[in-house]
Amino acid sequence: MGNIPSREAAIHMQTGRRLPITLVRGEGTRVWDDEGNEYLDFIAGIASDTLGHADPGLADVIAEQARTLIHVSNIFYSEPQIELGEWLVEHSCLDRVFFANSGAEANEAAIKLARKWGIQNRDGAYEIIAADDGFHGRTLTTVAATGTPAYREPFGPSTPGFVFVPYNDMDAIRAATTGQTAAIMLEPIQGEGGVNVPDPDYLQAVRAWCDEQGILLMLDEIQTGIGRTGTIWAYEQAGVEPDIMTSAKGIAGGVPLGAVLAKEHASIFEPGDHGSTFGGNPLATAAGAYVTKQLTEGGVLENAKARGEQLSQRLAGLVDRHPLAIGEDGGGLLRRLELAEDVSGDIVTKAREHGLLLNPVRPNRVRFMPPLNVTAAEIDQAVDIVEAALTEVASG
Numbered sequence: 001m002g003n004i005p006s007r008e009a010a011i012h013m014q015t016g017r018r019l020p021i022t023l024v025r026g027e028g029t030r031v032w033d034d035e036g037n038e039y040l041d042f043i044a045g046i047a048s049d050t051l052g053h054a055d056p057g058l059a060d061v062i063a064e065q066a067r068t069l070i071h072v073s074n075i076f077y078s079e080p081q082i083e084l085g086e087w088l089v090e091h092s093c094l095d096r097v098f099f100a101n102s103g104a105e106a107n108e109a110a111i112k113l114a115r116k117w118g119i120q121n122r123d124g125a126y127e128i129i130a131a132d133d134g135f136h137g138r139t140l141t142t143v144a145a146t147g148t149p150a151y152r153e154p155f156g157p158s159t160p161g162f163v164f165v166p167y168n169d170m171d172a173i174r175a176a177t178t179g180q181t182a183a184i185m186l187e188p189i190q191g192e193g194g195v196n197v198p199d200p201d202y203l204q205a206v207r208a209w210c211d212e213q214g215i216l217l218m219l220d221e222i223q224t225g226i227g228r229t230g231t232i233w234a235y236e237q238a239g240v241e242p243d244i245m246t247s248a249k250g251i252a253g254g255v256p257l258g259a260v261l262a263k264e265h266a267s268i269f270e271p272g273d274h275g276s277t278f279g280g281n282p283l284a285t286a287a288g289a290y291v292t293k294q295l296t297e298g299g300v301l302e303n304a305k306a307r308g309e310q311l312s313q314r315l316a317g318l319v320d321r322h323p324l325a326i327g328e329d330g331g332g333l334l335r336r337l338e339l340a341e342d343v344s345g346d347i348v349t350k351a352r353e354h355g356l357l358l359n360p361v362r363p364n365r366v367r368f369m370p371p372l373n374v375t376a377a378e379i380d381q382a383v384d385i386v387e388a389a390l391t392e393v394a395s396g
C-alpha cells in the first residue's frame with residue numbers, strides 16, 4: 001500500500017489541507033483508521049452521513065439497486081427518482097424538484113431559475129442579494145454567490161449580479177434592494193460561516209420584504225435540511241416558506257445527490273433549459289429514498305431533535321464550567337461551541353487524540369455535526385472528550 005499521505009502529495013492537486021489520518025471503515029457514529037484507531041465521528045462527512053456509517057439498511061438498498069439498475073439517462077423515467085421526488089414535495093412547502101449531484105450544482109440550478117424568473121417577471125432583473133460569510137459552493141457562479149472573497153478572487157471575473165449584505169441585518173437587505181433585484185439567497189443557519197443562527201424574526205422579515213418587493217426568497221438548506229436542525233427543514237422553525245430551496249449533503253446519506261425545489265410560480269424551467277447526466281440517477285435516488293424514509297418513518301428525525309437538545313444542554317454545561325468555552329448555539333445536530341481564544345484547532349487536535357473527530361469551523365469555534373442516529377451515550381462520550389480537551393488546552 002505504501003504511505004498514503006506521501007502518495008497523495010505526489011499526485012493530487014493540493015486544494016485543501018487534510019487531517020493526518022486515513023479512514024478505512026465505519027459503523028454507526030464510529031470510524032477506524034488504517035492503524036486501527038477508533039474515533040467518534042462528529043463530522044459525518046460534513047453533515048452528510050445522515051444514518052452514520054455502513055448502515056445495513058442503506059447498504060442493502062444500494063447493493064440491490066446496483067444489481068438492478070445503477071444509471072440510465074434522464075431521457076427515461078426511473079422509479080427511485082419519482083419516489084424520492086414525491087417524498088421531497090410531500091414533506092416540504094415546495095411543488096417541483098430537479099435533481100443534481102451536489103450542493104453547488106443544486107445552487108447553480110437555483111440561480112439559473114431565479115435569473116430566468118427575473119427576466120420573465122421583473123423586467124430582466126438579475127441581481128441576487130446574498131450574505132457575508134454565506135457559503136453556496138465552489139463552482140464559478142456559486143463562489144460568486146459566496147460571501148468569502150478569497151474563494152473567488154483568484155479566478156478572475158466572477159459571474160456578475162451578486163450583492164452582499166451582512167447576515168442577520170434586515171436594514172442592509174432593504175438598502176441593497178433595487179429594481180435589478182430578482183431574489184434573496186440565504187442559509188437559514190450559516191454552516192461554513194461558523195454556525196451563525198440569525199434572530200428568530202429575521203427570516204420572517206426577509207420573507208415579508210420579498211413579498212412586498214415581489215422578489216424571490218431562495219433558501220440554501222444544503223447543510224440545514226434533511227433533519228439536521230431537528231425539523232426536516234430549518235425554514236419550518238423560522239415560520240417562513242421559501243420560493244426556491246436547495247438540498248444536498250445529508251439527502252442520500254453520503255451518496256452524492258443534490259436537489260433544487262421550487263414553488264409552482266417559480267418553477268419555470270422548460271424543456272431544454274437545464275439538465276444533468278447523472279443527476280438523480282437510480283442509485284443515488286434509491287439511497288435518498290431510503291434515507292428520507294428512515295428520517296420520517298424510522299424515528300431518525302425524533303432522535304435528531306432529542307439528541308440535539310441533549311448536545312445543546314451538555315455544551316451549555318461546558319460553558320458554565322470552563323472559562324475557555326464562552327457560548328454554544330446552533331439548531332438540532334448542527335451546533336457550535338464558541339471559545340474565548342482562537343484555539344479551535346488545538347481543541348480539535350486534542351479531541352482527535354482522545355478519539356473524537358470535530359471540525360474547527362472558525363479559529364474560535366468548533367462545529368458539531370454527528371450522524372442523525374447518534375446515540376445518547378455517544379453524545380455524552382463526545383462532550384466528555386471535549387471537556388478533557390478544554391482542560392488540557394487551558395492548562396497549556
Ligand SMILES: *Cc1c(COP(=O)(O)O)cnc(C)c1O
Pocket residue numbers: 102103104105107135136137138187191192220221222223248249
Ligand atoms: C456544502 C454546502 C454547499 C456546497 O455543496 P457541495 O456538495 O460541496 O457542492 C452549498 N451550500 C451550503 C449551505 C453548504 O453547506
